[in-house]
Amino acid sequence: MPAIIIEQEKINEAVKTIMDLGGTGILKCVQCGACSAVCPGVKAGFPLLCRLLIKNILDGRLEEIIEESSSWGCQACNRCTEVCPQNVRPQEVVFAFRRYQAGELAISTSTTTSQMNLYETGHAVYSESSKELRKKVGLPEVPPTSVGDAKAQKEIQTILEQSPMGELGLF
């Protein structure tokens, strides 16, 4: 395995990037590993979550791990946050890293699909077949949500278009 080369500039930049994106607790981490001990993602086999992800960032290795899919295996269960003795809120770091990845479009196609669904209907998960199902259980075909509400969709679209997500050209 190649040695990690420590460069202060890279470390500073990595930490700042993650903190700016919401992983504000990262510098408090003492690498005790309690987060990873309870993380379902780590257990399932996504190595770069919680402690190891934080360690990589603290080593300045943002670019090196940009294609890493582990972060997208995070269940957002926040169990790490509950056990962290330093109030790092590791999940926020994972999500900050995701945002870093997303900003570079290092995302999967399924992720892209959800964004487009959200933009078009206001729902990340939607299928036409739902109409049948709803009818079957005695509900109106269209629920009283944004899916059948043009004004609501416009609002959601306005929010998304102006956001950094809009700038990525996902919609």
Add this chain to the structure above:
Amino acid sequence: MAKVGVYVCHCGSNIAGVIDVEAVRAFAETLPGVAVARKDLFMCSDSGQEMIKQDIRDGLVDRVVVAACTPRTHEPIFRAALAAGGLNKYLFEMANIRDQDSWVHAHDPVGATEKAKKVVASAIGKASHLKPLEDKFVDVTDAALVVGGGVGGIFAALELANMGHKTYLVEREPSIGGVMAQLDKTFPTNDCSACILTPVMVDAGNHPNIELLTYSEVDDVEGYIGNFTVKVRQKQTYIDWKKCTGCGACAEKCPAKTPDAFNSGLSNRHAAYIHFPQAVPKKAVIDMGACINCAGRTIGSEPRISKKTGEPIYAPCEKACPAGAIDRSLALDPNGTIRELKVGSIVVATGFKVMEKENFKEFAPDCENVITALQLERLISATGPTGGKLLVPGTVNKPHTMTFVSCVGSRDERFHTHCSRVCCMYMIKQARLLKEKYPDLSINMHFMDVRAAGKGYDEYYTGARAMGINIFRGKVGGVEKLPGGALRVMAYDMEAGTPIEYETDLMILATAIEMADGAKELAQKMGLQFCGNNFYRELHPKLGPVETSVRGLYLAGCCQGPKDIPDTVSQAKGAAAAAAVPLSQGKVKIEPILSEVHPEKCSGCGICVPLCPYDAISLKPYADRPRAVIDMTQCKGCGVCTSACPSAAIVLHGYEEEQIYAQIAALTA
């Protein structure tokens, strides 16, 4: 007009590396009243001090300002220099341009220099208005009080007593001994804790200069160094200790039960009980909270008369006592009695407590097979509830696998940020003892990192590895309860970077050391202060580790911060030596930074009287009118009366109004 000498210190590069010392000196020279302004590499050095003395002897200066570090450490040094030069030592003022300037403003040298000028000007302003003051001396009561009868308190008391000072040792439990008495063995020597502690306890109990006041608590402390008046509440024992022989017959017959705190709640004791078998003094008490008043014998009631025999019916404890020490007919005061002690110095050694497992939700605190390390200590002790056999509480079986978890509540923002310092070592001790006794037992230890700084400690730790104890770096994140009482540990292997999951029979939590119950209340009674992590604050972390900000009050043991037995004993002996100083001198100096009433300005309104926290102020006739007067020996110079006096008749020497106005003027110039 005052002739102020200003001396600016470089403090090597500590100050000069940031602040333009010459600019500050030159600026000081321009200020009114300044006679000379000089600078030196180290003002506190002999040559620096000599510079001041020479200027005084030459008649150049009659007020001195040193711009250097903090007066909290260096004021006494320079005051001594003034005295040596022949000037009243209170004609001195310090400008703090290191701790509160160069060290914190290194990023802004220009701003730091400007600030230094202002701070120096402020000191000059104050110095110009300083007045000479004289130290005062009062006699000392040659007796000491030690609060807390754990190993620290015992040693502090023995040292003081051996130096020939009458010493009172106050302990709130019925026996001295503290937490050390609960321990099985001690690291890194594996000495039996009771074997080394018991003789010392007996020494303390028999020493002619020591008076044990067990089952007692400090109610109130008044006075000052050399002359404290302490009220000690001796709690009600409900057993006449003059008669009690400690035979334990009452406890044997008592039917009432309550969790035994000495066994960390792992077993029960009776309401009538002796604290533990090696107790000193070996006396029984009745815990009224647990007593069920057998035969309707509430305290102070007459016994019922048996219809059958016509004889009075006594409670079992009364009947059992061969010494006749229990008489429930007596209307004993549940509040006990108050003893007033006069002492010259006080050592506080109130110890600590460990956190209970209930605080730690991720470790299944409701599961019987999760216990604290102190509970394990009782579980493996020959005097413990199982006679020293390791049995899993929930199953009463010998465990196959056990797990130690470190840093439970320590180094954790949710609880305590401090390291409890002893957990790594006592867990290793426990693991080693168990591995020796049960070689087949699989022992897994989980540390954030192992802290084994101490003589022989690291060898003790590496030896544990060699014994086949599994040691993992990484914190345990949680535990799942399996049917049948076993536990599934969710841990992490920091080196491998992977989670660890396995089943265990017994889980030991090394819970944090925290301040003892009642420590806060005691602090308020004594004027002690706390550090950020709720231990008593010492005067200085390095130079005053046993002293406190209250003169005459000294600290020993874990009340000042977590420590092991050798460190506690060392500190106790140090505290005893410090506490003996005023007692040996016979007199103590009182600094004249005290408040004084100008009787001719006082209007006798009496606003100040209830204000004084030390009851130092009273109204006495002066030219036939009631006027306030302050008792110099009671006053501690807080100035709370000065700032409240509606007639501006009270002056706080050393902090007079015109001095402070001069500082304000300088800082806003």
Add this chain to the structure above:
Amino acid sequence: MAEKLKMAFLLAGGCAGCEMALVDLSDALVDALEHIEVVFWAPTVADVKYKDLEAMPDGSIDLGLIDGMIRNSEHVHMVKVMRAKCKTLVAFGACATLGGIAAMGDMHTHKELFDQAYLKTFSTDNPDGVMPTPEYLLDGKYDLTIPSFTDRVMLIDELVDVDYYVGGCPPHHDFVGKLIAAILSGNLPPKGSWLTGGHAVCDVCKRNPAITGQERMFIGEVKRMVDGKPDPDKCLLQQGYICFGPLTQGDCGASCLNVNIPCRGCGGPIPGVKDFGARCVSAIASSLKDIETTEQLMEKFPNLAKFVYRYSYTSGTLNKKL
């Protein structure tokens, strides 16, 4: 018999209450007139014009008393004239020495004051919103002027040197009598002093716990005068009725306390106290039992500054709303 002492009295911005205190001397004043010649007493008592005073030679008057504060350009002018004409000048009464009641106006801006006076009050009928203008041309030919407001209320000694100070709103006539006698006898302290007994109202108050043999205790409940009826024998402060007796020069003989009214500080602070209100806050807050009582005080006296600076705002450290 020696020549009569020449005296002048000027009322600057005030209510003429201080002149009433002088008149209250009654017979004593008449007796004093044997030794005194009043050369000027305007605009209240004697028909002497400003220009008459201006015409007198400088230093020709032995003693001048000024009551009232400096509030407008006319006061500024006349105070300067008085200083020039009088050998000894006394600032007389709370307004002249401390700022007095009117100084509380300086807790507001001029605009707030004028709006209140000329537009907002219930009885004002001013549909065109006419405001006083210092210079006004009537019918295009008559040049009319009225004095203009000063930036804030000023004390006499802010404008000219003052030789002696006398507090009180008004000064108690007994004390004034003693004062006149002292002046006549020439038995006076160094210039710049307050002419005062030097002790607080408490020292002359018969309710003072120290005198009645009681211990002063912390105040457990703050009361206003509308809250029940105070015990006429016990210290009002002790009963919770906030009283400034401990802070105020007691040359009044505790007159208010004698009729069951708490002291409000007209005598001004004891010499040596820099700021009456701030010292008051310190003394009173220290005497309250706890923070809850302090909050109670703030509730009961919502306008705290006007309460503690009733007579002394201008003499205080911060004396003008910025």
Add this chain to the structure above:
Amino acid sequence: MEFSPNIVGFACQWCTYAGADLAGNLRCKYPPTIKLIKVPCSGTVEPEFVLEALARGADGVLIGGCHIGDCHYKEGNHKTERRMLLLSKLIEDAGFDSRRFRLEWISGAEGKKFAEVVTEFTEQIKELGPNPIKAKGGE
């Protein structure tokens, strides 16, 4: 030039003054705006001192005392708390934004807190701008 506030601090020698020293030991950075006047207890501080500092043009005044319950003189800080509650009202009535005046409990162990308080107070005063008395040319 950027406005750098001048803050006068009154610091209890047992807590805040010690805390400021500790900030030095820990090399905590904060702006050189505050200059401390050491007093035995926050209860020593006369409200008149605070007014005097403001009247002389200080942009901010800080009083630092021990946490309630931790007073070296038992309850001096209780008195401070009550006095300063009232004083803050007087300051407001005098036309000052009472945010220029602060009472903070900073223990001798809270070096970091001292630095944070000063930094934050400095920022706040920067927002408020210079003492209006100075703007008037002083009195």
Add this chain to the structure above:
Amino acid sequence: MEKIGLYLGCNIPFKAPDIEQSFRKVFPALGVELTDLPGAGCCPAWGTAPSFDLNTWCAVSGRNITIAEELGVDVMTGCNSCFGILSEAKHFMEKPDRKKAVNAILGQVGREFKGTSDIYHASNILHEVIGVEKIKESLKYQLEGLKIAVQPGCHILWPSDVMKVKEKNSFYPTHLRDLCEALGAEAPEYSRLEACCGMGGMRSTDVEKSLGLFTEKLRSIKEELDPDMIVTTCSSCFLQFDMSQQILKERGVIDYEIPVFYYTQLLALAMGFDPKEVAAISQTRRDGVIAEIQSEKRKINEEEPHGV
């Protein structure tokens, strides 16, 4: 009558509308009036805005919450993820800076987040507002003798500091067990009770890893309890348990299948509502157990019948 805003999210109205229907039946019958939140959209799901930009996340969540604020009601979600997302977003917006920034975005669509509506999960309302006693009283069938494995799911447990209603110990949750026991059933602890089912981002990122986690959890349930059914209050967990058992079966990993219900479906059945409306869509076969639940022998004798 208590009134609360029913926040539907995505999974429930589009994939399991029988759960929606069970809400609409059960809550009014228990005295809680449901108000629709017209125009509410996605919470937004973890993989969408939260993975891109914090303020956008808060704005989309905030928009949903403002609909409830305008109606003056609190929000009730049926999906754990929606609950977690909305609770966290609200927590973020408690910081004035964040609130200001988000309101700057919301202002452009004519909305303002005030923070006046709280976020609850359906199980919070059942456990804390309605309470087990009232549930017991409303039953038409009792479930005695049936054994339930509960699945509370993750997002209702952590991070507990952002939630209004908290479990006494979030690592050993009891609320859902209490609710199941209120029906007369047995709902014992099992070792992986709090463990993750593997749904969510993990499943869309790597199905095999997700199934690995799921298998472990399912084994703990089967081996330790061998229950008659699995009951959850998370729509994502519901989908995982419902879909993935089939996959494991097809692969021969398991040779059994445990029926899965959302809690309010089971409650609706016990209250006598029509299974064709409230428990009609699933991959696991539930007919047997539904028939068992609504069998004559389980009927509670009472004078007046409930519901329908």
